Amino acid sequence: MRTSCFDTPERYGRVSRVLHGAMALLLTVQLLGALLHVFARGVSLERLLWSNHGSLGFLLLLLAVLRGTWGLVNIGRRPLHTGVLGRLAGVSHLLMHALMILVPFLAVLRAYGRGRGFSPFGMPLFEASGQEIPALITPASTFHGLLAWVLLALIVGHVAAAVYHRVVLKDGVFSRMWGRAY
Ligand code: HEM
Ligand code: HEM
Structure with a gap:
């Protein structure tokens, strides 16, 4: 079966799959860097990895916004999540989307609030102002790392569930996102 660009109720389309795969890889690198x-x-x-943490995190923020927007464009035709466990999976996907945006966004706000400038991959996003804004620093200092670890826990559960579908249930849920349809 050919995969279209758009999602369908049977499977995720090419764009969703590429964004999902690329972000899975980059988030693994980012979280491995944090664990180390x-x-x-x-x-x-x-x-x-740590010297590139801010740049990679900023790239992840852009991809997360793109992916969330693409998800909204496709919202009416994505695979449905029915039953209690299905709904739980749907809620956990929503939570992961929110954290993929919130975690780096808080850190970028803090970088701005510190007034030292921020140049992801050497491209100046904002110049140093020399002025600290505590209201922009405190949220990230309290929640950035904490929420990133919550995201890691959700990802571990998500991957375990996906593998369980593929290896034990063999019900085709895995191939909605990875590989060919059964
Ligand atoms: C999805 C993207 C991101 C993830 C998953 C992530 C993950 C993490 C994690 C797990 C920690 C805690 C490490 C520890 O406990 O020592 C951390 C800390 C940190 N991150 Fe990120 N990060 C991301 C994006 C960013 C961005 C965009 C910036 C810079 C603008 C940034 C700057 C920092 C800094 C300065 C710390 C050390 C202070 C703190 O713990 O809050 N991160 N990050
Ligand atoms: C290699 C590891 C991964 C595997 C095997 C995997 C597998 C899957 C599968 C099979 C689905 C379709 C589930 C369904 O239709 O109910 C899916 C969807 C999804 N996955 Fe993953 N996944 C992986 C990594 C990740 C990571 C790192 C994230 C990031 C937080 C993530 C976030 C999502 C989200 C949000 C969805 C819903 C579709 C969307 O909105 O893009 N996955 N994944």
Whole structure:
């Protein structure tokens, strides 16, 4: 079966699949960097990933906004989630979308509030103002890391559920997003 650009009630389309796959990869790299920062600070991979944490996080923010917008464009024709577990999956998808935007957005607000400028991938997004705005710093300092760990926990549960569908239930849910339709 050919996959169209748009989602259908049977399966996610090409655009949703590419965005899902690319973000799965980049979020894995980002969260691996954060885990190394906590548990293996100073090893060379940690230094490489952590020095690019803000830039990669900003790219993830742009992709999350694009993906959320594409999700809204397709909202009426995406695979349905029925039953109690299906609804739970739907709610957890919604929560992951919200966190994929909120987590980096809070950090970008903090970067602005610190007044030191922010140049993701060397491109100046805003110049240093030299002025601190505590109201923009506090939300990220309280919630950025915490919510990112919540996102990691949701992702682990999500991947485990996807693999359970593929290996145990063999019900075709996995192939709505990955690989060919059964
Ligand atoms: C989806 C994107 C992002 C994820 C998943 C993420 C994840 C994390 C995690 C898990 C931590 C906690 C690490 C620890 O406990 O030591 C953290 C900290 C941090 N992140 Fe991010 N981050 C993202 C985007 C960003 C962006 C865009 C920026 C900069 C604009 C940023 C700047 C920071 C800074 C400065 C810290 C250390 C202070 C703190 O814990 O809040 N992050 N990030
Ligand atoms: C390699 C690991 C992953 C696998 C095997 C996987 C598998 C799947 C599958 C099979 C679906 C379709 C489920 C359904 O129709 O009910 C799906 C949807 C979804 N996945 Fe994943 N996933 C992975 C990683 C991720 C990551 C890292 C995120 C990011 C937070 C994520 C977020 C979502 C969301 C939000 C949906 C709903 C469709 C959408 O709005 O894009 N997934 N995933």
